[in-house]
Amino acid sequence: MTLEEKKQEIVEEFSMYDEWLDKYEYLIELGKGMEAFPEEKKTEDRLIKGCQSRVWLDCEERDGRLWFTADSDAIITRGIISLLIGVYSGRTPEEIAGDDFGFLEEIGLRENLSPTRANGLVSMIETIKAKATDSSLRSE
Amino acid sequence: MSFDVIYHNAKICKFAHLYNDMTLKEARDLFPVLSTKVYGKPLVYLDNAATAQRPESVVRVWEESVRSGNANLHRAVHKLAADATAQYENARVAVKEFLNASSPEEIVFTSGATASINLVAFSFGEAFVKKGDEVIVSVAEHHSNIVPWQMMCERKKAVLKVLETDENGLLQPERLEILISHKTKIVAISHISNVLGLVNPVRELVAISHKYGVPVLIDGAQGIVHETVDVQDIDCDFYAFSGHKLYAATGTGVLYGKKKWLDAMPPYMGGGEMIDTVRFSGTTYAKSPARFEAGTQNINAVPTLVPAIEFVNACRKSPEIAAEQKAIVEYVLDALSKDPRIKLYGVPRRTEEKIPLFSITVEGAHHEDLALLLDKMGIAVRSGQMCAEPLMDHSGVTGMLRASFATYNTLEEAKYFIECLNKAINMLV
Numbered sequence: 001m002t003l004e005e006k007k008q009e010i011v012e013e014f015s016m017y018d019e020w021l022d023k024y025e026y027l028i029e030l031g032k033g034m035e036a037f038p039e040e041k042k043t044e045d046r047l048i049k050g051c052q053s054r055v056w057l058d059c060e061e062r063d064g065r066l067w068f069t070a071d072s073d074a075i076i077t078r079g080i081i082s083l084l085i086g087v088y089s090g091r092t093p094e095e096i097a098g099d100d101f102g103f104l105e106e107i108g109l110r111e112n113l114s115p116t117r118a119n120g121l122v123s124m125i126e127t128i129k130a131k132a133t134d135s136s137l138r139s140e
Numbered sequence: 141m142s143f144d145v146i147y148h149n150a151k152i153c154k155f156a157h158l159y160n161d162m163t164l165k166e167a168r169d170l171f172p173v174l175s176t177k178v179y180g181k182p183l184v185y186l187d188n189a190a191t192a193q194r195p196e197s198v199v200r201v202w203e204e205s206v207r208s209g210n211a212n213l214h215r216a217v218h219k220l221a222a223d224a225t226a227q228y229e230n231a232r233v234a235v236k237e238f239l240n241a242s243s244p245e246e247i248v249f250t251s252g253a254t255a256s257i258n259l260v261a262f263s264f265g266e267a268f269v270k271k272g273d274e275v276i277v278s279v280a281e282h283h284s285n286i287v288p289w290q291m292m293c294e295r296k297k298a299v300l301k302v303l304e305t306d307e308n309g310l311l312q313p314e315r316l317e318i319l320i321s322h323k324t325k326i327v328a329i330s331h332i333s334n335v336l337g338l339v340n341p342v343r344e345l346v347a348i349s350h351k352y353g354v355p356v357l358i359d360g361a362q363g364i365v366h367e368t369v370d371v372q373d374i375d376c377d378f379y380a381f382s383g384h385k386l387y388a389a390t391g392t393g394v395l396y397g398k399k400k401w402l403d404a405m406p407p408y409m410g411g412g413e414m415i416d417t418v419r420f421s422g423t424t425y426a427k428s429p430a431r432f433e434a435g436t437q438n439i440n441a442v443p444t445l446v447p448a449i450e451f452v453n454a455c456r457k458s459p460e461i462a463a464e465q466k467a468i469v470e471y472v473l474d475a476l477s478k479d480p481r482i483k484l485y486g487v488p489r490r491t492e493e494k495i496p497l498f499s500i501t502v503e504g505a506h507h508e509d510l511a512l513l514l515d516k517m518g519i520a521v522r523s524g525q526m527c528a529e530p531l532m533d534h535s536g537v538t539g540m541l542r543a544s545f546a547t548y549n550t551l552e553e554a555k556y557f558i559e560c561l562n563k564a565i566n567m568l569v
Contacts, residue, residue, distance in 0.1 A: 020179055020516045028509075028567055053508050054538070073538070074506035075568055076513075 003095050006087050007103040014107040023107075027079030034082040037071030048123050053077045055124060059131040065090050066131060080109070081124060088128055096132035101125050162454045164461050168548045170195035170451070181518030184553045189334050189362060189497055189544035190522055191384045197447035202389050205440040212436055214413060227443040232429070234446045238453075239379065239396055240370040246402065248395040248429040249442055253361040254284040256380035256395035257328070259432060260357055261288035263405035264326060271297040274323040278303040278311055279534050280333040283527045285359040289328055302530075303329065309336040309486040310493070313348040320352050327356045331363025331379075335528050335540065336486030337497030339367060346375050355401065361385055365546075366495040368456065371396050387546075388448035389441035395432070402428035409434040455547040468496045468545055468554045475558045476500060481565060485535060496545035496554075499526070505568040507541040513564035519543075519557055 001009070017023045037056060046056040053074030060067045068089040070081040087103075088096050104121070168174050171193045176183050185193060194202075205227065211220035213228050229244070236244045250256045269275070275289050279302050293300045303319055306312050311329055320327070327349045332339050342363075346356045355377035360369060364381040371379050378401070383392030397405075407414050407425055411434035416424040425431050455461045469491055476484045481503050488494035502510060511523035522542040525532045532539060543557055 021513070024513060024516060025567060053506055074509045076509045077506075 003087065003091055003099065010083060010087065011103055011106050014109075024076060024079075027076050027083070029079070030082040031072075031075040031078030031080075034071075034078050034085075035069070037069055041069075042071065048120070048127050053120070055081060055120065057081070057124070057127055057131075059128075061093075065092055066096065068128065068131075077120065080121065084124060084128065093132040097129065101129075160454075162458045162461070164458070164464055164548070164550065167451075167455060167458070167461060168550075170197065171548055172196070174548060178518050178520075179516055184519045184549075184556060186543040186545060186549065186553070186557060187520045187522050188365075188546035188549075189385070189542065191390070192365070192387045192546050193548070194387055194389065194444075195447065195451050197451065198388055198444045201444045201447050202440060205443055210440060213439055224439055228437065228439060231442045231445045234449050235394055235396075238369075238449045239394075240372050241396055242372065243399065245428055246396055246399055248397065248402070248432045249437060250380075250393035250395050250432075251391050251438065252382040252384070252393035253359060253380045254288075254382075254393075256378075256393050257285055257357065257359060258288045259395055259408045260326075260378050260380070260397070260405075261292040261328075263408050263432075264355075264401070265292035265296055265298075267405050269293075269296045269298050269325045272323060273298040273325045274301050274321060275299070276301045276303055276316070276319055276324055276327045276329075278305065278329045280305050280309065280311070280336055280531050281328070281330055281528065282334050282359065282361065283529065284361075285328050285330060285357075286530065298325070299323075303327075305336075308489060309333065309338050311340045311345060313341065313344040316345055317348050317351075320349065320354060322352075324352065324354045327354055328359065329356065330359040330361070331369075332366060332495055332497075333486065333528070333531070334362050334497075335499045335526050335531055335542065337362070337495045337499070337544075338486045338488055339363070339493050339495065342376065343374050350375065355398075362495065362497070365452075377401055383441070383445055383448065386445075386448050387451055389438075389444040391438045392441045392445055394445075397428070399428065402432070407431050407434065411435040452547075461547050464549075464551055465496060465545070465547065466491070467551045468549065469494050471551060472496065472498055472543075472554050472558065479562075481505075481569065485540060496549070497542065498544075499540040499542040501537050501540055502565055502569070505565055507539045509568050510541050510561070510564050513567060514557075514560055517560040517563070519560055521557075 014023060017026060041058055042056050046058050048055040048057055053072050055070065055072045055077055057068060057070045068085045070085055072078045072081060173193050174183065174185065209224055209227065211224040213225045232244045232247050235247045241247060250259060269292065275293055275298055277286055277289055277300060289300055301319055303311060303316055329340065329345060331342055342358055349356045357378035357380065358376045360379050360381040363369060365385055369379065377398050379396040381394050384390040414426055414431050414434040416426050473491065473494065476482050476498060483501050485499045501507065507523040511521050514521050524539045526540065526542060
């Protein structure tokens with residue numbers, strides 16, 4: 001599935017729910033289903049600044065693609081990062097660096113988060129972008 | 141300028157007729173926001189410890205001051221300035237009466253409780269604190285009653301000592317007595333912690349402190365909202381609070397200080413109105429409160445303290461509202477303590493010790509997730525550290541969920557909160 005197709009899929013899934021509470025229920029399920037992150041990886045350098053809940057993000061490069069794993073102590077945050085990882089993990093640095101992350105606005109996630117949460121989301125996006133930019137510089 | 145201005149509420153309060161035997165419904169009707177909806181659900185506002193909503197009477201006074209009563213204070217001779225000054229000084233007299241202070245000169249207007257505490261930390265520190273002296277604060281303080289003292293101690297090379305609470309979260313006079321030494325210069329404690337919601341025995345704490353000649357500042361940000369405060373009875377040396385938590389306009393704050401202290405403290409800021417004479421060879425300062433009110437004051441907002449205090453007094457006189465508040469405390473305490481998944485911080489020995497403010501953590505559910513789900517059900521609550529990081533560390537948590545009720549909240553809302561909290565926990569755990 002291409003990046004565009006994957007994003008479209010999520011937008012469609014989200015549009016199935018009218019109530020915000022149901023959308024959160026969906027995010028909670030995503031969060032609960034996300035693969036566990038090893039405790040030893042929960043280090044200060046993997047911690048994303050600007051989130052009320054703690055979020056750790058790890059990134060590995062294999063075969064010219066970026067693979068993300070992450071965790072959080074809050075379950076809805078886990079759901080949101082699971083969503084982001086599902087979209088961006090396994091993409092090339094160029095694909096990620098060139099993306100506008102606009103689908104998050106399309107599903108209304110950004111406006112429906114509390115300001116501290118929204119800042120956290122921006123921090124998560126920026127960290128993912130920074131990894132991609134770092135990596136694309138290195139491969140040049 | 142004489143402070144003996146007649147305190148006439150009838151002129152500015154259009155809601156005076158409601159203040160006799162005010163019912164809960166009449167109280168709620170003064171707050172249009174309470175009948176609005178969020179995400180299609182009726183708003184249940186339970187973040188009152190952060191800031192309360194403003195009644196129409198407050199909005200009206202604020203609006204009228206901006207629209208037709210705006211002038212700077214004390215300085216000009218024209219009619220508008222005289223009226224604005226009268227409104228401002230009326231508010232001082234209203235606060236004086238509300239706190240039962242000895243005179244209006246003991247009431248200093250600031251921008252809020254934080255500014256009031258900073259003022260004392262600076263000015264008292266300049267006058268009375270030297271190297272090696274000690275200042276006592278409690279572990280359950282809001283950052284506003286910790287950081288100003290840390291800054292002062294750093295400047296003066298003094299030592300900040302920390303008073304622990306007892307196992308329930310209350311401050312105990314016996315523990316304070318152990319901590320006080322001949323080096324202690326001031327004790328700064330909260331009337332009611334913004335996290336624990338327990339009423340500290342301030343009268344006894346002050347008495348112990350005074351036994352050793354140590355003055356006490358009380359952070360009354362929450363205390364003034366829920367308790368009848370008589371500063372002469374408590375005998376505290378300073379009492380600080382914000383207007384916006386007491387239904388008045390934002391940017392209004394009060395520092396009560398005993399005259400003997402205020403007169404002995406140097407100004408915090410220099411500028412207009414706080415002077416006696418200004419010469420390049422040296423300036424002499426005005427007496428309190430003018431000494432501490434440099435620059436143009438919050439002229440349009442300060443008068444809103446008058447209708448806000450009237451509203452609070454009316455609520456306290458209303459048997460229906462008093463009964464509802466008590467019922468909320470009893471109901472929520474019971475519901476929270478029955479649920480083994482929930483841990484409540486600030487468990488009272490007697491219900492009278494507890495204000496309707498409840499901070500909790502839930503096993504397996506993050507406070508932020510809970511707040512987010514409650515928000516989608518129309519309930520506004522607070523999550524996080526609540527500006528009390530030392531208390532969070534002390535409790536071994538990264539944050540809590542807090543529901544804080546005001547006089548306009550109902551038992552029905554409390555029941556809806558508990559129902560939604562259960563629903564949110566079940567979604568998360």
